[in-house]
Amino acid sequence: MKHMDPNFRKDTKTEFPQREELKPRKVTTPDGQVIDIEPLQDYFCQEPPKVHQKSYFKIVEDFYNWCRAESLWILAFGTGCGAIEMRPLMTPRFDAYRYGIQWRATPRQANLLMISGYLSVKTLKRAIRTYEQMQGPKYVVGLGSCTINGGMYWDSYNTIKKLEEYLPVDLYIAGCMPRPEALLAGFMELKKKIKAGNAEGANKYAEKFDWYKANQKAVIKDWDMPDYNW
Amino acid sequence: MMQAIYDRLKDRFQLGALDVRSRKGLAFVDLRREFLRPVLTELRDVEGFTHLILLTAVDWIEDERFQLTYLLNNRQKNLDLGLRLRLDRNLAIGETIHDLWPTAATYQRELREMFGIAFPGSPRVDEEFILEGWTDMPPYRRDFDTLAYSQQTHADREGRETSDPREFMKQILYPKD
Amino acid sequence: MFSFQPDRSQYPAPGPDGKLEIDLETGQYLKLWQGPNHPGMTGNMSVELTVCGDEVVEGKTHVGYLHRGFEKLMERRSFIQCFPIVCRICVPEPDFNEYCYAAAVENLAGIEVPEYANWMRTLILEMGRFNSYMMAIGGMSGALGLGVVGQWLTYVRDIMLDRFEELTGARIYHMFILPGGVRGHLPEGFKDRMEEVLKTAERYLADVDKVMFSNAVYKRRTKGVGYIDPKLFEPYGVTGPNARAGGVAKDVRKDAPYLVYDQLDFEVPTETASDIWARTNVRRRDIDVSIDLIRQILKKFPKGGEVMAEIPNVLHWKIPRGETYIKGESSRGEYGYYLVTDGSGYPRRVNVRGPSYTHAMALLELLIPGTNISDVAALMVSLHTYPPEIER
Amino acid sequence: MxxxxxxxxxxAWKHVLETPVTIKDPLTREAADRYRGFHKNDIELCIGCSSCEAICQNAAIDMVPVKDPKEGDSGLRPQIDYGRCCWCALCVDICMTGSLTMSNEYIWFDEDPDAFRFIPGVDAKSWDSSEKGYRREGGRRLSGTERVEMREMEPDLRIGNFDEIVAGYDRAEAVLEADRCVECGLCVATCPAHMDIPDYIKTIREGDYEHGLELLYNSNPFSEVCGRVCTHNCETACAARHEGDPIAIRWLKRHITDQVPYDRYVDIVGKPDLAKTGQKIAIIGAGPGGLTAAFDLARMGHAVTVYEEKEKPGGMMRYGIPEYRLPYESLDRDIGVIEAMGVKIKCGVRIGKDISMEKLKADNDAVVLAIGLHLGRSTRVPGSESPDVEKAVELLRRITAGEEVPVPKKVVVIGGGNVAMDIARSMARLQKQRHGEVGITVTALESFDHFLADEEEVVESREEGIEILDSRGPQEVITVKSGKNKGKVKGLRTWRVDSIFDEKGRFNPHYDEGDEMVHDGEMVIEAIGQVSDVSLLGEKLTEALEWNRGRVKIDHDGRTSEPWLWAAGDCVKGPDVINAVADGHRVAQSINQVLVAMREAKA
Amino acid sequence: MSIDWPRIGYAALTLFIVINYGMIMTALVRKIGARVSGRYGIRIYQNYIDLVKNIALRSKITHGVMYYLGPVFRLTGGVGLLLFVPTIYGSAMWSNFSFAGDLVLALYFVFFGTLGMALGAAESGHPYSAIGITRGLSQVTVAELPLALAVFAISLQYQTLNITDIVAAQQGGIFNWTLFTNPVATLAALFAFVGTMMRSPFDVVIAPQEIPIGPPTEYHSSYLALMQTNRVLFPIAKTVIYMNLFFGGATNWFEFAIKVFAIYMISVLVGVVHPRFRVEQSITFFLKWGLPVGVLAILLV
Known part of the structure; x- marks a missing residue:
């Protein structure tokens, strides 16, 4: 392994300029009206996420949690290598459907975000957006070395190292890539956690929202979305 | 076969020596900048090198230059020919060949982003390609240290420490030395 | 009788440079992002579509979601340390990276690989090709909503992965072909178990032929769609099955035999229609070739022998200054490694030439305008591109 | 259509009646036999050489200290971070001992990202007992296993003379051998002088011999000598030893000294351009310990004088080691470099006789006692007082000095150490010259399993026609009881040794009296150890000094109980060149500190 | 008008029975589909858990009134469809609000849900929803054409617009079913049936690979729960109409269960093994095959 250049300093001064089309501007409509357009705010929500209370009755919450655990809808977003082991998971050999695990194509309906391996900065932005679009309670599972401590791309300029700095992670599964069996074992663990009422990632995200945002913005220079952006 | 092609072109375009060291059917040759387009055109239209395999750069930082490698393939005769072009590293402006091979535009976009080599006139060459919101120097340049950048951007997980057996043993065996 | 050809006259005429003037504020156009979290994508990439009605008038591919900077990372890893990392460049068919990288290093270091290792490498590459095609055809059927074929073929791929696991010790990233040779011998009884897998595969493929390839709806969806003019193959660097579907019978395995391909007997399947149907069909027929090749290889496999050539101590392995380009025929086309060394213990530069690079960028952008939005996914899958090898 | x-x-609907192909219970499914799962480490086998750490391209491995390390390893064990690992198993392939392996377990999840770290073999895991998993096939492939053969003179060519036996590596051989080094550095700590072994081996690979020589002289002014006769403790610690031959560190060191022309030595070693301190140091004995101290002290700017009793400097290196192992000119070259540093060597001066200790003390700021072990020990078995019973060191000295020594046709040597081999082989050469044939028997107390002499010495001795017997305890030197030759030695009677030490570890040999042998010989040479000749100290000083089992007691820095007197080398540490060199460094360092303090006190 | 409380009670009970039946049956159908793939598939009670899970979601967002009303309309469509046709023939209890002109109302309800959905999904602002809606509307419209023609044909045949009367006319043996008395109309209707069950090859509206996932893209939590309920209710309500019109209706719950399942399976049989048509291909298909058969049915009557 080559040695690190001790004199190298990352450029911390240059700011990434905001895209032209995202800047607020005035537009004249065909009927002559002049309107203000703020692209960043027009399509998105500005309100930060809220901490949601559990049900008042414990028995109800327990029942809900049981249902949540037994109905895990995974978002079909393969962020990295790990996506390749998702397909065996949902097909005849491993058939995760029988454990109540299903695919969803849209983040709105999914409640489990699998970060399947390394996250490049570009994907991290999409993953954050996707996570924020999901509805709570929602869970994040990090797959493989890359999400734990950078994995094999520990020295890459374009991948993150610690996933929990950016998203509230409920469970990590070791492997490179974790096999489908390991994933299933992980899901069983996640189910246990949900049933016990410990999978409160969405609330954690809301509570430490500022911390998460600061971390996210520290690596994503081109932050072309509002802070909260479902 | 490669030699014959080389002999036909050598004098007209003042080519450098033919480098055939690596493997059969593959040769590299140095090329002067003003002959890039004529040589590529000739190779494509006359010599049957119709396939642009790749276009990439090598950063010879110690020589203050970039090497652009145009790798062409003659599918009929199964020959691969690499053309090496020197660029001044401080004035890295290449010549676009997207009109010869449209696919070169993609390669040139990548070179623009990753090495900071400009290709004026190449379509969408200044658009972001792979990176997003990149503000540092082009990352494939040799003086960009990816580990240093990574450590200054994403901290390592704490609690890891390693010992060098050489030093550690001395400490244990000869604590006073 | 009833055909719904899009009426182009209602769209604005292209400008002098052949490009459409697209003004989103007219409301005539809609901008759509297909991906990155979109089930119709072949991975983590996206296509920015501008649609007018159901027709796409412009498509731009966006990549970089999977960029890890391999070529940079390899510059600071020693020659042996690059070996585990290269396979990650292409997830569904990692072995090509291992082979091309190993061959490039051997080429520059002047290492002769033992015969046994060459056979083993060929076997692994063919198994990988088989798997890759399984993904491609499964993906193709999935993109058109025929989930059941995808399910079967993933199962077949899975049992092939079991063989991979048995042989190499890993499911996805095999890391078995390392510079100098391979890591081990065939396990006991491997041939029989492989034969079982091939038989199962053939049974399922027969079903796939009935359900998918002679399916009226499937034919309607794919025939004549996504046509690539064979004239475009060379300017756009189209290789592999995509070119073979247009009648160009070029295959590195045949044209410049590497490993032991010159000792194997096979034909390169071609089609002429150059549309989605033809491309998928070429792949389907190539699976048969792969199965046959695996059988041939196992039949002719050497009884025993060295798996590794003598290589220097890898911890300080230096390779003299030089450059080379090693290519092979992957399931998607010509796959190549351009390796430059400078006499140190680290590669000076590695450039990975993946076929997806040309297919998914310039070519896809050329093909998308004019297609129906429902066909974009099918078109992408039919090009059989793997995003991680585009951006590396 | x-x-x-x-x-x-x-x-497709026909499948609806088939049993699904789904694995019923995927969670307990076992991976393939070869599967690369989580790591295992045989903690007993592991030596903590950190090759795994060096090859890991993910920086997934840390070497961490473990409790109760065993003898001879670094005390470190690999800790694996599964936040980095990619299961490529290069660490398994490179592992020098074969201790690191992989299980075929693959399930590990946790909600705490910091949990994915463990020390295989130390932190108990469920897969520790797993039999299956990745093993490298065959031997180690990623670094060589076989030592490059050292070219030697054939036995029949070498036996008749005292020419140097080994030829030394040429460049290609040396590079090949140097290439095997994994740069773990276990040898560095094992080497008493802590030579930067991996670093100078690296200079061989890179062809930068001058830098290599510089590195050698940084820690050892007797590199030529050590390149030939060093006891190479380093090679016993070498990681490569576990699944192959250890690196030929000694020969590589010699290779560096061979490659650099001698006239470049002084330039490379460099004479530090220091102001003279004006402080004076006397060193008694021009052996490796004394000269090393002299070398260091001279380079620190002190005026150093070395007093040597014998005619030439070198001590035991000259008078104890036969020429076929260490040519005198090599020694002279090393000493030449030392002298070039400004060290004055006065030969033929015996302290206590020519100059008194008191005077030395008065004239100098510090005195170093490095008198070596020049007196042989006796077995004191019956008959050992016979004039035909010689002591090995004495005999060796006489051979070196060119004196006439008796060379009978049959000689018996008592002892199993390197000195025994040296005298046996020297005598064999003389016998060959004188009688045309070799008749030497070596009787050693130790068994071959625990032999003291180097293996190659034994092999070479045998090649030269010397008979070596192990586990023989000498009982009596048989002399001719009557007749013309009365009193002359005619052989040695030995018993077989059952055990040498008792259960408390004290020397207390037990013999099998039934297994008796008589070895014929007209001369018996005792090579069972040496002692110092401390008579030069004088009575007063001898009493003032503290002693430890017959040797001057010193602290870690080599200081005796007298503040002006240091002691170094064989006379305090036992016979070993490299130990003496290490001692020399330590003493020099310590003296310098004291002298600097003195200077500062004055100023 | 007096409120007929028992009738409302029975209607509610019908609804309850049908929803539960649908929950189980759709899960069973999915399991059958999974078998074709070679796997076990979801658990038989999975639909219930999913439903509760969605209701139990803590956060929800809304895009406006229509966004909220979309699923409500859709469910209303399903409920209305079910409640205005006789579920069990000859039973006063399970005939619900069947009346003289119920056939027309039923056809209206078939569209009603889609329209409501269109409004709601359009409000959600997601471009994929919009695309899905345009596709959905055009496809459903064309796909229902053969049904309309077939219904027209059989209302001519039986000279009534009352479903109960149509069922009554089919009693007395299997060969009295419209299936056998008017196979062409049945065939035309089956085109429509397969075309509107949101299964391949006519599911491009919700195709995940193309427009993930069409109209419901933005729907989640309780909204989605409403839609899920509708998704089990609506197809069964539709199947009930087909059962009544062409397959002789059901005289008891057991017969109901069997027949609905069998008819439902027709779309599954086709759906599992086919890829999907593009929207204009579906339209072409219906115009080319469905419409002529429908016209033929009328002509034959």
């Missing part, structure tokens, strides 16, 4: 195309898809 035909009617068939409409119908044939429905054939």
């Amino acid at each position: 035909s009617f068939k195309d409409v119908l044939s898809p429905f054939t």
Whole structure:
């Protein structure tokens, strides 16, 4: 392994300029009206996420949690290598459907975000957006070395190292890539956690929202979305 | 076969020596900048090198230059020919060949982003390609240290420490030395 | 009788440079992002579509979601340390990276690989090709909503992965072909178990032929769609099955035999229609070739022998200054490694030439305008591109 | 599109009646035999050489200290971070001992990202007992296993003379051998002088011999000598030893000294351009310990004088080691470099006789006692007082000095150490010259399993026609009881040794009296150890000094109980060149500190 | 008008029975589909858990009134469809609000849900929803054409617009079913049936690979729960109409269960083994095959 250049300093001064089309501007409509357009705010929500209370009755919450655990809808977003082991998971050999695990194509309906391996900065932005679009309670599972401590791309300029700095992670599964069996074992663990009422990632995200945002913005220079952006 | 092609072109375009060291059917040759387009055109239209395999750069930082490698393939005769072009590293402006091979535009976009080599006139060459919101120097340049950048951007997980057996043993065996 | 050809006259005429003037504020156009979290994508990439009605008038591919900077990372890893990392460049068919990288290093270091290792490498590459095609055809059927074929073929791929696991010790990233040779011998009884897998595969493929390839709806969806003019193959660097579907019978395995391909007997399947149907069909027929090749290889496999050539101590392995380009025929086309060394213990530069690079960028952008939005996914899958090898 | 195309898809429905191919219980499914799962480490076998750490391209491995390390390893064990690992198993392939392996377990999840770290073999895991998992096939492939053969003179060519036996590596051989080094550095700590072994081996690979020589002289002014006769403790610690031959560190060191022309030595070693301190140091004995101290002290700017009793400097290196192992000119070259540093060597001066200790003390700021072990020990078995019973060191000295020594046709040597081999082989050469044939028997107390002499010495001795017997305890030197030759030695009677030490570890040999042998010989040479000649100290000083089992007691820095007197080398540490060199460094360092303090006190 | 409380009670009970039946049956159908793939598939009670899970979601967002009303309309469509046709023939209890002109109302309800959905999904602002809606509307419209023609044909045949009367006319043996008395109309209706069950090859509206996932893209939590309920209710309500019109209706719950399942399976049989048509291909298909058969049915009557 080559040695690190001790004199190298990352450029911390240059700011990434905001895209032209995202800047607020005035537009004249065909009927002559002049309107203000703020692209960043027009399509998105500005309100930060809220901490949601559990049900008042414990028995109800327990029942809900049981249902949540037994109905895990995974978002079909393969962020990295790990996506390749998702397909065996949902097909005849491993058939995760029988454990109540299903695919969803849209983040709105999914409640489990699998970060399947390394996250490049570009994907991290999409993953954050996707996570924020999901509805709570929602869970994040990090797959493989890359999400734990950078994995094999520990020295890459374009991948993150610690996933929990950016998203509230409920469970990590070791492997490179974790096999489908390991994933299933992980899901069983996640189910246990949900049933016990410990999978409160969405609330954690809301509570430490500022911390998460600061971390996210520290690596994503081109932050072309509002802070909260479902 | 490669030699014959080389002999036909050598004098007209003042080519450098033919480098055939690596493997059969593959040769590299140095090329002067003003002959890039004529040589590529000739190779494509006359010599049957119709396939642009790749276009990439090598950063010879110690020589203050970039090497652009145009790798062409003659599918009929199964020959691969690499053309090496020197660029001044401080004035890295290449010549676009997207009109010869449209696919070169993609390669040139990548070179623009990753090495900071400009290709004026190449379509969408200044658009972001792979990176997003990149503000540092082009990352494939040799003086960009990816580990240093990574450590200054994403901290390592704490609690890891390693010992060098050489030093550690001395400490244990000869604590006073 | 009833055909719904899009009426182009209602769209604005292209400008002098052949490009459409697209003004989103007219409301005539809609901008759509297909991906990155979109089930119709072949991975983590996206296509920015501008649609007018159901027709796409412009498509731009966006990549970089999977960029890890391999070529940079390899510059600071020693020659042996690059070996585990290269396979990650292409997830569904990692072995090509291992082979091309190993061959490039051997080429520059002047290492002769033992015969046994060459056979083993060929076997692994063919198994990988088989798997890759399984993904491609499964993906193709999935993109058109025929989930059941995808399910079967993933199962077949899975049992092939079991063989991979048995042989190499890993499911996805095999890391078995390392510079100098391979890591081990065939396990006991491997041939029989492989034969079982091939038989199962053939049974399922027969079903796939009935359900998918002679399916009226499937034919309607794919025939004549996504046509690539064979004239475009060379300017756009189209290789592999995509070119073979247009009648160009070029295959590195045949044209410049590497490993032991010159000792194997096979034909390169071609089609002429150059549309989605033809491309998928070429792949389907190539699976048969792969199965046959695996059988041939196992039949002719050497009884025993060295798996590794003598290589220097890898911890300080230096390779003299030089450059080379090693290519092979992957399931998607010509796959190549351009390796430059400078006499140190680290590669000076590695450039990975993946076929997806040309297919998914310039070519896809050329093909998308004019297609129906429902066909974009099918078109992408039919090009059989793997995003991680585009951006590396 | 035909009617068939409409119908044939429905054939898929036949699968509805088949049993699903799903794995019923995927969580307990075992991975393949070769599967690369989580790591295991045989903690007993592991030596903590950190090759795994060096090859890991993910920086997934840390070497961490463990409790109770065993003898001879670094005390470190690899800790694996599964936040980095990619299961490529290069660490398994490179592992020098084969201790690191992989299980075929693969399930590990946790909600705490910091949990994915463990020390295989130390932190108990469920897969520790797993039999299956990745093993490298065959031997180690990623670094060589076999030592490059050292070219030697053939036995029949070398036996008749005292020419140097080994030829030394040429460049290609040396590079090949140097290439095997994994730069773990276990040898560095094992080497008493802590030579930067991996670093100078690296200079061989890179062809930068001058830098290599510089590195050698940084820690050892007797590199030529050590390149030939060093006891190479380093090679016993070498990581490569576990699954192959250890690196030929000694020969590589010699290779560096061979490659650099001698006239470049002083330039490379460099004479530090220091102001003279004006402080004076006397060193008694021009052996490796004394000269090393002299070398260091001279380079620190002190005026150093070395007093040597014998005619030439070198001590035991000259008078104890035969020429076929260490040519005198090599020694002279090393000493030449030392002298070039400004060290004055006065030969033929015996302290206590020519100059008194008191005077030395008065004239100098510090005195170093490095008198070596020049007196042989006796077995004191019956008959050992006979004039035909010689002591090995004495005999060796006489051979070196060119004195005439008796060379009978049959000689018996008592002892199993390197000195025994040296005298045996020297005598063998003389016998060959004188009588044309070799007749030497070596009787050693130790068994071959625990032999003291180097293996190659034993092998070479045998090649030269010397008979070596192990586990023989000398009982009596048989002399001729009557007749013309009365009193002359005619052989040695030995018993077989059952054990040498008692259960408390004290020397207390037990013999099997039934197994008796008589070895014929007209001369018996005792090579069972040496002692110092401390008579030069004088009575007063001898009493003032503290002693430890017959040797001057010193602290870690080599200081005796007298503040002006240091002691170094064989006379305090036992016979070993490299130990003496290490001692020399330590003493020099310590003296310098004291002298600097003195200077500062004055100023 | 007096409120007929028992009738409302029975209607509610019908609804309850049908929803539960649908929950189980759709899960069973999915399991059958999974078998074709070679796997076990979801658990038979999975639909219930999913439903509760969605209701139990803590956060929800809304895009406006229509966004909220979309699923409500859709469910209303399903409920209305079910409640205005006789579920069990000859039973006063399970005939619900069947009346003289119920056939027309039923056809209206078939569209009603889609329209409501269109409004709601359009409000959600997601471009994929919009695309899905345009596709959905055009496809459903064309796909229902053969049904309309078939219904027209059989209302001519039986000279009534009352479903109960149509069922009554089919009693007395299997060969009295419209299936046998008017196979062409049945065939035309089956085109429509397969075309509107949101299964391949006519599911491009919700195709995940193309427009993930069409109209419901933005729907989640309780909204989605409403839609899920509708998704089990609506197809069964539709199947009930087909059962009544063409397959002789059901005289008891057991017969109901069997027949609905069998008819439902027709779309599954086709759906599992086919890829999907593009929207204009579906339209072409219905115009080319469905419409002529429908016209033929009328002509034959």
